[in-house]
Amino acid sequence: MRRLGALLVASALLFAAVTxxxxxxxxxTKPPPxxxxxxxxxxxxxxxxxxxxxxxxxxxxxxxxxDVKIVTTDGRTMTSDWALFNGTTRTxxxxxxxxxxxxxxxxxxxxxxxxxxxxxxxxxxxxxxxPEPGFQVKGDVIERTGLDTYEIxxxxxxxxxCPPENARKPWEIDAKDASVEVGGYATAHEAWFKVLGVRTLxxxxxxxxxxxxxxxxxxxxxxxxxxxxGSEIFLPFYWALADNVNVTLTPEWVSRRGFxxxxxxxxxxxxxxxxxxxxxxxxxxxxxxxxSDTELFSSNRWAYWLRHQQPLMxxxxxxxxxxxVSDNNLPxxxxxxxxxxxxxxxxxxxxxxxxxxxxxxxANALLSANxxxxxxxxxxxxxxxxxxxxxxxxxxxxxxxxxxxxxxxFATRFTNFxxxxxxxxxxxxxxxxxxxxxxxxxxxxxxxxxxxxxxxGAHIDSNLDxxxxxxxxxxxxxxxxxxxGEPLADDGQRLDFxxxxxxxxxxxxxxxxxxxxxxxxxxxxxxxxxxxxxLYTFRADARAPFxxxxxxxxxxxxxxxxxxxxxxxxxxxxxxxKPLFIPEPTRIEPRLxxxxxxxxxxxxxDRVPDARLIQMQISNRLYGPGRDENEATRLYGDLTVGSGxxxxxxxxxxxxxxADLNPTQDISLLFDGGxxxxxxxxxxxxxxxxxxxxxxxxxxxGYRFNRNPNPIFEGFLSRGDEFDASRSASSGKVDQINLxxxxxxxxxxxxxxxxxxxxxxxxxxxxxxxxxxxxCKCWDLLMQLEKVSRTNDTRFSFQFRLTGLGENxxxxxxxxxxxxxxxxx
Numbered sequence: 112m113r114r115l116g117a118l119l120v121a122s123a124l125l126f127a128a129v130t131x132x133x134x135x136x137x138x139x140t141k142p143p144p145x146x147x148x149x150x151x152x153x154x155x156x157x158x159x160x161x162x163x164x165x166x167x168x169x170x171x172x173x174x175x176x177x178d179v180k181i182v183t184t185d186g187r188t189m190t191s192d193w194a195l196f197n198g199t200t201r202t203x204x205x206x207x208x209x210x211x212x213x214x215x216x217x218x219x220x221x222x223x224x225x226x227x228x229x230x231x232x233x234x235x236x237x238x239x240x241x242p243e244p245g246f247q248v249k250g251d252v253i254e255r256t257g258l259d260t261y262e263i264x265x266x267x268x269x270x271x272x273c274p275p276e277n278a279r280k281p282w283e284i285d286a287k288d289a290s291v292e293v294g295g296y297a298t299a300h301e302a303w304f305k306v307l308g309v310r311t312l313x314x315x316x317x318x319x320x321x322x323x324x325x326x327x328x329x330x331x332x333x334x335x336x337x338x339x340x341g342s343e344i345f346l347p348f349y350w351a352l353a354d355n356v357n358v359t360l361t362p363e364w365v366s367r368r369g370f371x372x373x374x375x376x377x378x379x380x381x382x383x384x385x386x387x388x389x390x391x392x393x394x395x396x397x398x399x400x401x402x403s404d405t406e407l408f409s410s411n412r413w414a415y416w417l418r419h420q421q422p423l424m425x426x427x428x429x430x431x432x433x434x435x436v437s438d439n440n441l442p443x444x445x446x447x448x449x450x451x452x453x454x455x456x457x458x459x460x461x462x463x464x465x466x467x468x469x470x471x472x473x474a475n476a477l478l479s480a481n482x483x484x485x486x487x488x489x490x491x492x493x494x495x496x497x498x499x500x501x502x503x504x505x506x507x508x509x510x511x512x513x514x515x516x517x518x519x520x521f522a523t524r525f526t527n528f529x530x531x532x533x534x535x536x537x538x539x540x541x542x543x544x545x546x547x548x549x550x551x552x553x554x555x556x557x558x559x560x561x562x563x564x565x566x567x568g569a570h571i572d573s574n575l576d577x578x579x580x581x582x583x584x585x586x587x588x589x590x591x592x593x594x595x596g597e598p599l600a601d602d603g604q605r606l607d608f609x610x611x612x613x614x615x616x617x618x619x620x621x622x623x624x625x626x627x628x629x630x631x632x633x634x635x636x637x638x639x640x641x642x643x644x645x646l647y648t649f650r651a652d653a654r655a656p657f658x659x660x661x662x663x664x665x666x667x668x669x670x671x672x673x674x675x676x677x678x679x680x681x682x683x684x685x686x687x688x689k690p691l692f693i694p695e696p697t698r699i700e701p702r703l704x705x706x707x708x709x710x711x712x713x714x715x716x717d718r719v720p721d722a723r724l725i726q727m728q729i730s731n732r733l734y735g736p737g738r739d740e741n742e743a744t745r746l747y748g749d750l751t752v753g754s755g756x757x758x759x760x761x762x763x764x765x766x767x768x769x770a771d772l773n774p775t776q777d778i779s780l781l782f783d784g785g786x787x788x789x790x791x792x793x794x795x796x797x798x799x800x801x802x803x804x805x806x807x808x809x810x811x812x813g814y815r816f817n818r819n820p821n822p823i824f825e826g827f828l829s830r831g832d833e834f835d836a837s838r839s840a841s842s843g844k845v846d847q848i849n850l851x852x853x854x855x856x857x858x859x860x861x862x863x864x865x866x867x868x869x870x871x872x873x874x875x876x877x878x879x880x881x882x883x884x885x886x887c888k889c890w891d892l893l894m895q896l897e898k899v900s901r902t903n904d905t906r907f908s909f910q911f912r913l914t915g916l917g918e919n920x921x922x923x924x925x926x927x928x929x930x931x932x933x934x935x936x
Contacts, residue, residue, distance in 0.1 A: 329348050348361070
């Protein structure tokens with residue numbers, strides 16, 4: 112019927128052109144041009160050219176043959192082999208290789224009826240190409256009914272752009288009839304979805320986006336299979352709520368747990384403000400209900416998050432980073448909800464902040480609350496964490512004082528520490544000096560420790576951590592010393608003042624400075640009495656950089672050598688009886704102090720030890736021309752060796768070598784290793800080598816070793832099992848190999864891998880996957896197998912994407928990981 116209607120429309124256009132001229136409409140005065148190759152003088156809104164043009168002055172009809180071209184003043188063009196055109200009505204027909212081009216679309220056909228005064232066009236056996244939305248249509252009849260609207264009979268649709276020699280499209284849609292609005296949607300009836308020319312799915316009606324801007328609709332489903340959850344199926348729905356707001360609603364079916372719904376919102380606020388937030392809810396988790404004796408939390412599981420940044424004015428910014436979860440296992444049961452990085456965090460922080468800086472003055476206010484993720488829920492220490500509600504900092508950068516050759520600076524910090532379990536006893540045990548509960552790193556006294564079978568109240572050293580027990584693994588409970596993981600007992604306020612004076616000097620080629628400070632700390636605890644503490648700090652630094660310029664072939668290079676000696680000292684009183692709000696870490700990584708000796712004098716804890724440390728280092732830096740004209744110079748390599756002496760311990764510090772080499776954009780080498788001169792063994796080592804091949808493939812190989820890492824209680828296990836892993840481990844060393852790579856086998860097939868293997872414990876983990884794409888990038892098939900060692904979970908993900916049918920945040924995150932796989936620097 113539409114083909115017949117199109118023919119009738121074309122006939123009507125011609126009939127109108129003829130009859131209007133015969134009924135005496137004004138006729139333009141033009142001499143007929145029977146032999147010229149250009150039409151007689153036409154009105155200024157179009158130009159007609161052809162090899163041969165004949166003119167009927169009575170009807171104002173032009174018949175053009177051979178290389179016909181009509182160009183309108185608004186930029187539309189039509190070319191064909193033959194055309195019949197009325198100069199008065201601006202209507203006509205054309206046949207033979209007809210091409211209609213305007214700002215939005217291009218139409219190819221064998222026969223066309225056109226009205227230049229409107230947008231109405233009828234094309235027979237035509238194709239329409241709308242490059243901006245990336246949309247192509249074929250149809251027996253293509254009728255243009257408006258500026259961006261079309262009616263199609265027996266049509267074919269795709270956003271897949273393949274070379275002409277590809278006879279079969281990777282995917283397309285056939286439809287009996289359709290209505291298309293470019294920049295909007297296409298609705299089709301009796302449609303078939305085809306893959307490589309083969310019909311695979313029939314739908315009686317389909318709505319298809321035909322726009323470059325965001326649009327509401329369902330996205331491609333995602334499938335995953337895991338040991339922990341069973342099958343997972345996601346069906347994301349994208350809602351274009353507003354120009355500045357995107358919402359993605361994702362119903363998810365988890366075979367072992369039930370139905371979960373999550374929503375994610377991305378938005379822009381004002382000119383510079385932006386944010387991303389969301390929430391998820393899983394009611395009546397079947398796996399929790401079925402294992403209520405080990406999964407000691409509610410089966411109604413949830414999470415919500417919000418990250419917002421808002422510049423208020425130059426130098427002043429407000430922000431929030433809030434994440435809350437119903438239980439400690441949720442980030443591990445659903446790793447892609449909040450991001451896999453959360454699995455490696457000891458605490459989950461939620462905070463809001465206001466920062467400002469101007470003319471060397473700065474201030475910030477912070478509200479911060481932490482959630483313990485290290486323990487099973489029945490060992491959770493959240494109620495003993497000291498939340499900072501609020502913390503306010505202010506100070507000045509270094510400034511010259513009254514014209515003297517001395518720089519002064521000042522920093523102050525006020526913190527209100529709040530905890531939800533402030534009391535003098537816990538499970539019948541009193542705190543040590545009102546400061547902390549001496550329960551060991553598991554945060555539980557014997558009466559609260561479960562046995563291997565999960566029984567409570569056995570009154571034995573079930574986890575073998577008591578001080579004085581020769582069979583104990585850690586000897587931390589009852590030793591009278593605060594250990595990481597033990598609960599704190601008090602809260603209150605702390606006010607810290609820290610003024611410093613710095614004397615810089617230039618002694619010939621030597622750059623030097625001396626800096627002294629006095630730190631005064633006032634404590635206002637809620638359980639104990641007022642207290643104060645005074646620390647004295649001193650730091651000195653001297654360096655003498657020198658170098659030379661030379662050329663390696665035609666490559667100009669600049670080599671800089673910088674010997675340096677630095678000294679830091681802290682003179683501290685006995686602080687054992689002072690309030691304890693910020694514990695001292697069990698051990699600071701020596702390589703951190705080697706990198707910045709100021710960590711010794713800037714220690715924020717309430718148990719700052721005496722320190723007198725000297726460092727001697729020599730660094731070599733090699734500079735050369737940048738990779739492009741926008742990069743003036745580039746650091747090709749940095750190599751530093753050094754050591755030091757600790758007068759408090761009467762021992763030499765680690766002898767270290769640190770290197771960061773990037774001789775080309777395709778080669779990367781990182782090295783950081785330390786040797787213990789007293790024990791005469793390797794203390795720690797980190798090595799990472801990366802290479803990108805000329806084909807674009809890349810590989811990275813790493814090794815990590817640490818003889819004495821900080822002890823961290825990370826059970827993530829059920830009651831009675833939390834210490835099994837630590838007792839079975841042969842030692843506390845880290846001895847690990849890392850390997851990652853990216854390999855493009857063909858233009859359509861990519862492989863990637865990223866994993867580790869512990870040489871000490873035998874544990875391993877990582878991911879392995881492939882990306883299959885069509886030759887003309889019309890679809891992607893993403894497959895990934897991932898193993899998480901900490902939760903002993905294996906996850907297989909399967910994602911399929913069609914170009915032009917939308918993407919979701921999981922796929923975008925996957926693509927960002929692929930880009931990281933390719934990079935080696």
